[in-house]
Every structure is written in structure tokens, then in C-alpha cells.
Amino acid sequence: MYAAVLHGPYDLRYEEVETPACPPRGILIKTIACGICGSDLRTYGGGSSKTIYPAISGHEIAGEVVESEYPAFPVGAKLSIAPVIPCGRCWYCTNGIQNQCDNMRMIGTAEGIAGGFAEYVAFSQDMLDTGCFTIIPDGVDPVDTVIAETASSVLNAQINTNIVMEDLVVVIGSGTIGCLHSEIAGIRGVKETIIVEMNPDKAQLARDRGFKNIYTMGSGDPELKKLVLEKTKGRGADTVISACPAGQAQADAINLTRKRGKVIFFGGIPPKGGVILDTNAIHYKEITIYGASAYSPEVNRRALNLVLSGQLDAKKYITHRYELKDLAKGFEDMGKGKMIKGVVVF
Ligand SMILES: [Zn+2]
Numbered sequence: 001m002y003a004a005v006l007h008g009p010y011d012l013r014y015e016e017v018e019t020p021a022c023p024p025r026g027i028l029i030k031t032i033a034c035g036i037c038g039s040d041l042r043t044y045g046g047g048s049s050k051t052i053y054p055a056i057s058g059h060e061i062a063g064e065v066v067e068s069e070y071p072a073f074p075v076g077a078k079l080s081i082a083p084v085i086p087c088g089r090c091w092y093c094t095n096g097i098q099n100q101c102d103n104m105r106m107i108g109t110a111e112g113i114a115g116g117f118a119e120y121v122a123f124s125q126d127m128l129d130t131g132c133f134t135i136i137p138d139g140v141d142p143v144d145t146v147i148a149e150t151a152s153s154v155l156n157a158q159i160n161t162n163i164v165m166e167d168l169v170v171v172i173g174s175g176t177i178g179c180l181h182s183e184i185a186g187i188r189g190v191k192e193t194i195i196v197e198m199n200p201d202k203a204q205l206a207r208d209r210g211f212k213n214i215y216t217m218g219s220g221d222p223e224l225k226k227l228v229l230e231k232t233k234g235r236g237a238d239t240v241i242s243a244c245p246a247g248q249a250q251a252d253a254i255n256l257t258r259k260r261g262k263v264i265f266f267g268g269i270p271p272k273g274g275v276i277l278d279t280n281a282i283h284y285k286e287i288t289i290y291g292a293s294a295y296s297p298e299v300n301r302r303a304l305n306l307v308l309s310g311q312l313d314a315k316k317y318i319t320h321r322y323e324l325k326d327l328a329k330g331f332e333d334m335g336k337g338k339m340i341k342g343v344v345v346f
């Protein structure tokens with residue numbers, strides 16, 4: 001089979017490799033689509049201390065079962081795959097916090113388990129048993145379901161933070177994650193969401209795709225603060241979500257929040273990218289700061305249901321499609337901020 005194999009930082013080769021065998025009691029899928037994620041871009045550029053070369057990455061996978069020794073997923077079934085595989089046994093898993101599993105295995109993050117930037121992917125029984133694999137019903141385009149992976153992380157954050165029927169949520173960043181936060185907040189009954197994006201091209205792209213209330217300005221712009229105060233009779237936003245990899249945005253988020261408001265730090269920042277936070281504001285205004293990472297199989301199912309039911313319009317997000325051999329071009333485009341979501345379609 002052909003795969004996009006990462007041999008080192010920026011050394012991505014489209015080459016022939018051995019097709020994986022169907023594991024005993026496991027399945028082999030033929031990849032239909034695999035989304036390109038910001039974390040794939042980081043892996044492409046050097047990854048982390050956990051990166052193992054050579055690697056086939058890609059974790060936002062939809063595929064069709066072509067060999068099966070697992071009766072629940074017979075040959076011909078189309079699957080959406082949540083790549084965050086919890087162990088089911090550790091303290092966090094047994095206390096319902098699977099997204100913080102101590103023994104988490106990740107499909108397609110270049111940490112030893114091959115992912116979806118390949119024509120075929122094999123999955124073992126212990127992975128299939130975790131509830132991370134869902135059959136895509138007929139009538140739904142499997143390509144659309146790749147958006148469910150990122151949507152799961154976003155939904156996890158909004159559930160943990162209890163974003164429901166608020167007056168104003170501010171999202172910093174108009175990438176896939178920022179747009180998803182805005183749309184999912186709307187689904188959860190938030191009256192108004194605004195997205196702040198400092199890159200004019202990115203802001204325009206999101207507008208062109210039908211996302212509303214996008215302001216081209218930096219999160220520290222005094223005009224933004226004025227706007228937020230105007231919209232909330234001088235209070236500030238109920239929740240501010242920093243959905244961009246910048247420490248300054250995290251600091252600005254605190255400044256835009258009302259008393260007893262909430263701030264979500266969504267997404268990592270580069271090492272040494274942190275800035276000093278206004279801890280007095282956190283203290284006196286009783287602001288709560290939340291982290292957010294990954295999701296449980298349950299939250300993935302709920303996010304996937306949003307896509308399957310059409311409540312969340314996946315097609316709005318998918319701005320770029322690539323052939324597998326052109327994946328490096330996809331990374332290049334993503335690095336330039338040209339896309340909302342790029343997908344490799346097989
Ligand atoms: Zn992802």
C-alpha cells in the first residue's frame with residue numbers, strides 16, 4: 001500500500017510500505033478520509049519527545065472495513081474512529097474521566113500506533129472494545145465525519161465548563177477549533193458568540209464559509225474590550241475561550257471576562273510562550289480558568305451525533321481536499337493559515 005511516512009522533521013515521503021495484516025479478532029480498514037489537524041502539523045515539524053520515526057500519522061479517520069474478525073464491525077461497514085484510546089483500568093478511567101487516562105494510547109500521533117495517512121489501517125480487538133469506533137449510517141458522507149474528532153475535544157471543553165444558555169461567549173481564533181466552539185455554543189443555547197481573529201485572511205475565510213460575528217482584531221485590542229462591555233451592559237463576557245496557540249490571548253481572555261465568569265485555555269502554547277496572567281483579576285473577580293484536553297468515548301459519540309444529524313454542518317469546515325501524495329502541500333497550506341479544515345480524501 002501507499003502511505004505518507006514521516007522519517008524526520010519535514011521529511012515526509014509518499015512511499016510503498018507493507019500493508020498491515022488484519023490482527024486476530026481485529027479489523028483492517030481501507031481509509032476513506034483523514035483530516036489534517038494542527039497537531040499533525042506540529043508532528044510534521046519535529047513533534048515531541050514522544051515522536052517515534054518512521055511514523056504514519058493522521059488521527060481523524062473514516063474508513064471502510066475490508067477484513068474483519070470482529071463481528072460488530074463486519075466487512076463493508078464504514079467507521080468513524082475516535083483516536084483517543086483509554087485503558088479502562090486506571091484511576092481516571094474507573095472514575096469516568098477517560099480523557100485523562102494515565103495509559104492513553106493515541107492512534108496516528110507518531111507515538112507508535114500507525115494512523116490514517118495510509119491506504120489501510122489495522123486495529124486490534126482491545127482498541128475496538130473501548131467504544132471509540134462507531135458505524136457511520138448510510139446517507140452520511142464519511143468524509144464529513146472526520147470533523148467529529150475535533151468537535152469532540154470542543155464539546156468536552158464546553159460540557160466540563162457548563163457552557164449552556166449564556167448571554168455572550170467570546171472565542172479568540174477563527175481556525176477549526178474557534179469556529180467549532182462558536183457553532184457548538186450556539187447549539188447549546190448561547191445567545192451570542194463572537195469570534196476574534198487577528199489574521200484578516202483567516203477571518204475572511206471563516207466569513208466566506210458562513211460563520212457569523214467575526215471581528216478582525218487582536219484579543220488585546222481596546223476596541224474589542226469596548227465591544228464586549230457594550231454587548232453586556234458593562235459586565236464582560238460570560239465565557240472567553242482562547243482557541244489559539246498564544247500566551248497573550250490567554251492573558252487577554254481574563255481581561256474580557258465578567259465577574260464570576262469563565263475562561264477556557266483550549267490548545268497548547270509553544271514552550272516558553274507563557275505570559276504573566278492578571279491573578280488579581282482572577283482573585284477579585286472570582287474568575288475560573290479551565291483547561292481542556294481530548295474527550296471520552298461518550299463525548300465523541302455525542303459530537304459525532306451532531307455531525308450525523310446535520311445539527312453541525314461539517315461541510316462548512318472542510319475548505320481543502322488533498323490526495324495522499326500531496327499531504328506535504330496540505331501541511332504547507334495549513335502552516336500559512338489558509339484553511340479551516342483540510343482533509344486527505346482517498
Ligand atoms: Zn485532531
Ligand SMILES: [Zn+2]
Pocket residue numbers: 086087088089090091092093094100101102103104
Ligand atoms: Zn485509563
